[in-house]
Amino acid sequence: MQIMNQTLTTNHQDFQVTAYWLDSNQDFNNTRHQPVVIICPGGGFRYHSQRETEPIALKALAEGCHAVVLPYQLIEPDQMVYPTALQQLAKTIEWITDQSDTQKVDPERIVLVGFSAGGHLVATFNGIATNPELNTQYQLDSYRGHHAAVILSYPVIDLDAGFPKEESEKERITTDQRLWHAQDTLTKWAKPCFV
Amino acid sequence: MQIMNQTLTTNHQDFQVTAYWLDSNQDFNNTRHQPVVIICPGGGFRYHSQRETEPIALKALAEGCHAVVLPYQLIEPDQMVYPTALQQLAKTIEWITDQSDTQKVDPERIVLVGFSAGGHLVATFNGIATNPELNTQYQLDSYRGHHAAVILSYPVIDLDAGFPKEESEKERITTDQRLWHAQDTLTKWAKPCFV
Numbered sequence: 001m002q003i004m005n006q007t008l009t010t011n012h013q014d015f016q017v018t019a020y021w022l023d024s025n026q027d028f029n030n031t032r033h034q035p036v037v038i039i040c041p042g043g044g045f046r047y048h049s050q051r052e053t054e055p056i057a058l059k060a061l062a063e064g065c066h067a068v069v070l071p072y073q074l075i076e077p078d079q080m081v082y083p084t085a086l087q088q089l090a091k092t093i094e095w096i097t098d099q100s101d102t103q104k105v106d107p108e109r110i111v112l113v114g115f116s117a118g119g120h121l122v123a124t125f126n127g128i129a130t131n132p133e134l135n136t137q138y139q140l141d142s143y144r145g146h147h148a149a150v151i152l153s154y155p156v157i158d159l160d161a162g163f164p165k166e167e168s169e170k171e172r173i174t175t176d177q178r179l180w181h182a183q184d185t186l187t188k189w190a191k192p193c194f195v
Numbered sequence: 196m197q198i199m200n201q202t203l204t205t206n207h208q209d210f211q212v213t214a215y216w217l218d219s220n221q222d223f224n225n226t227r228h229q230p231v232v233i234i235c236p237g238g239g240f241r242y243h244s245q246r247e248t249e250p251i252a253l254k255a256l257a258e259g260c261h262a263v264v265l266p267y268q269l270i271e272p273d274q275m276v277y278p279t280a281l282q283q284l285a286k287t288i289e290w291i292t293d294q295s296d297t298q299k300v301d302p303e304r305i306v307l308v309g310f311s312a313g314g315h316l317v318a319t320f321n322g323i324a325t326n327p328e329l330n331t332q333y334q335l336d337s338y339r340g341h342h343a344a345v346i347l348s349y350p351v352i353d354l355d356a357g358f359p360k361e362e363s364e365k366e367r368i369t370t371d372q373r374l375w376h377a378q379d380t381l382t383k384w385a386k387p388c389f390v
Binding site for chain 1: 198245257
């Protein structure tokens with residue numbers, strides 16, 4: 001196994017992902033391309049819970065999947081979460097897709113896993129990135145690759161459903177109210193979801 | 196997580212182990228000392244199966260245990276497996292014990308896991324190292340630390356039970372016939388075993 005910290009860039013802004021690449025098993029002269037999970041931890045858009053980064057990656061690795069942890073855009077004094085977090089997720093998928101041969105990843109089996117606030121990102125991405133119109137509107141159409149399925153673990157879905165409590169906090173996540181309600185972004189194009 | 200390749204020495208002979216150390220979880224300010232498994236892969240005393248090294252370590256890590264893979268002494272043109280492999284296992288336990296504080300390992304929860312030929316090593320070690328008399332005879336008493344339990348997965352137990360077929364091959368594993376029959380090394384002092 002190789003653990004790789006990689007800096008990626010969207011809109012002239014750097015972010016760092018951590019990839020856990022499984023080795024091919026030499027016993028079988030195995031060159032099979034394995035699935036990969038992209039992990040978006042929870043933390044209320046304020047931090048990234050360490051309980052939902054490497055421990056989740058290890059569960060995936062133990063099942064024969066590569067894993068990439070994405071510490072997506074949080075609320076910052078001068079920046080909202082969206083749309084940057086959506087573009088970071090698209091960029092991460094592109095980065096994985098571009099090295100699918102090198103790292104023996106199956107680009108048709110990229111699965112997004114989101115916990116809590118990270119679940120909001122994944123659910124929203126599943127609606128927006130698969131929608132031919134919104135995909136362009138949110139500038140996700142310039143990235144290569146695509147996800148095959150999503151897994152949501154106690155996700156935040158609707159910002160009006162109890163979290164966050166304060167209106168001002170919702171606006172620090174995004175002032176674009178279409179993104180407040182992940183359920184409303186769902187269309188026939190969205191990929192299968194396990195909740 | 197940290198992956199560490201470490202050279203250790205017994206009887207002026209180097210061998211290399213691979214350790215997978217879990218990080219402490221900062222979310223809980225967790226300084227709990229976790230168990231560790233030492234993994235002895237199979238391969239008929241002729242090689243170390245990659246199916247039984249890192250994939251097994253990943254299963255342990257996913258359950259919250261540190262893991263150390265021990266590529267023990269194989270049959271070589273000028274060397275038998277035993278007693279060197281026993282001493283390598285003792286040295287690995289000592290190395291782990293000595294850094295239990297640094298790596299947050301519980302030295303009272305060191306578990307030995309052996310597959311096939313590696314199971315013969317672990318079963319034999321469980322008999323010899325816990326026996327106050329044989330412990331000294333096989334020069335295992337100079338090493339610090341001890342194991343708490345063993346796990347045997349399709350182990351070789353008795354070299355007269357079908358593998359190896361050739362008498363000459365048994366003698367390349369060891370000419371010390373006490374070690375041919377792991378079951379006969381068992382005493383009341385042996386640690387609990389899950390087969």
